[in-house]
Amino acid sequence: xxxxxxxxxxILLYGSSLALLLFLLRxxxxxxxxxxxxxDIYVGAIALMFTALGIWLTLKLTRPKTHTVxxxxxxxxxxxxxxxxxxxxxxxxxxxxxxxxVLNLMAQGMSNKEIADGLFVSLNTVKTHSSNIFEKLDVxxxxxxxxxxxxxxxxx
Amino acid sequence: xxxxxxxxxxILLYGSSLALLLFLLRxxxxxxxxxxxxxDIYVGAIALMFTALGIWLTLKLTRPKTHTVxxxxxxxxxxxxxxxxxxxxxxxxxxxxxxxxVLNLMAQGMSNKEIADGLFVSLNTVKTHSSNIFEKLDVxxxxxxxxxxxxxxxxx
DNA sequence: CTAAAATTCATACTAAAGTATGAGTGTGTA
DNA sequence: TACACACTCATACTTTAGTATGAATTTTAG
Numbered sequence: 206x207x208x209x210x211x212x213x214x215x216i217l218l219y220g221s222s223l224a225l226l227l228f229l230l231r232x233x234x235x236x237x238x239x240x241x242x243x244x245d246i247y248v249g250a251i252a253l254m255f256t257a258l259g260i261w262l263t264l265k266l267t268r269p270k271t272h273t274v275x276x277x278x279x280x281x282x283x284x285x286x287x288x289x290x291x292x293x294x295x296x297x298x299x300x301x302x303x304x305x306x307v308l309n310l311m312a313q314g315m316s317n318k319e320i321a322d323g324l325f326v327s328l329n330t331v332k333t334h335s336s337n338i339f340e341k342l343d344v345x346x347x348x349x350x351x352x353x354x355x356x357x358x359x360x361x
Numbered sequence: 362x363x364x365x366x367x368x369x370x371x372i373l374l375y376g377s378s379l380a381l382l383l384f385l386l387r388x389x390x391x392x393x394x395x396x397x398x399x400x401d402i403y404v405g406a407i408a409l410m411f412t413a414l415g416i417w418l419t420l421k422l423t424r425p426k427t428h429t430v431x432x433x434x435x436x437x438x439x440x441x442x443x444x445x446x447x448x449x450x451x452x453x454x455x456x457x458x459x460x461x462x463v464l465n466l467m468a469q470g471m472s473n474k475e476i477a478d479g480l481f482v483s484l485n486t487v488k489t490h491s492s493n494i495f496e497k498l499d500v501x502x503x504x505x506x507x508x509x510x511x512x513x514x515x516x517x
Numbered sequence: 518c519t520a521a522a523a524t525t526c527a528t529a530c531t532a533a534a535g536t537a538t539g540a541g542t543g544t545g546t547a
Numbered sequence: 548t549a550c551a552c553a554c555t556c557a558t559a560c561t562t563t564a565g566t567a568t569g570a571a572t573t574t575t576a577g
Contacts, residue, residue: 255411301553314505317534329556336535346563347534348504349470457523473564485526492565502533503564523574533564542555547548 291358
């Protein structure tokens, strides 16, 4: 019994506080309403109590703002695949030679214009290759393409 | 005394708002009390208003409670590459905490819009951070930023 | 407390990236 | 030889990225 009380003392405390509050309200109502012009005090008390109630409610009931921390769990790739280029993955994705060239230059951080100049083709050609690469890799942007292809070991 | 006032000017502001509210209440009091037996409604309104006030005050004046959620994300690493983050390099480049966050999300291949949504800030803010990152890293594009920061060991 | 740094955001641009579609040209192979 | 396939390129368009500038707040550090 004593342990139960100790265990739930917080609940008991809140419960009895609420009861006390209600009792106080009742008392105040009778006490002040018999006096003329005491309504202000009564209302003031009400205001105070319910302000406190609002504060208490908010503190108790607001959900804590969740802060997501991404912990990076290191997963080491098998030693053979780490440094080598994954040829089978390239074939699986059906990436052509030219597309791989463009992909590698992309990974160096080059713009489409720079890639075009480097490969002596037009900007439009590079854009076409890029679009085909993104479709084959199932990504939306060049940054994703670089990230994914590095992860898959397609490029160094 | 003066310093106290300056220090708690916000509280004083809220205090005067409260005074204004009380004045309003006084007005309401006369409005309602001309009607007979309207006291209950009046008191109810008071209770509601001040509960709301309490909630508002608490939300305004307390720091948001944070609840940290740890999410594990698998990071594939080449076996031989050192997985440590080069802290001294970060300091040398004077990259702020937020800029590092943006940089990391960039490296995941996320668009500015996605980063903005992820960090609960506007697109313009992400663009500002991006520009600052590029300037500090002395690069022109996000792909270069990712490549260089990975090479320098700033990000994983 | 105060100054500096960091964070946020807006507006108004320009530049680059990406999409969709169609088409011409070689090239290796069935 | 025919034909799929890779490579090339154009036009026209939409979307995203990036720059420049100014400013309001908030945090941080001395």
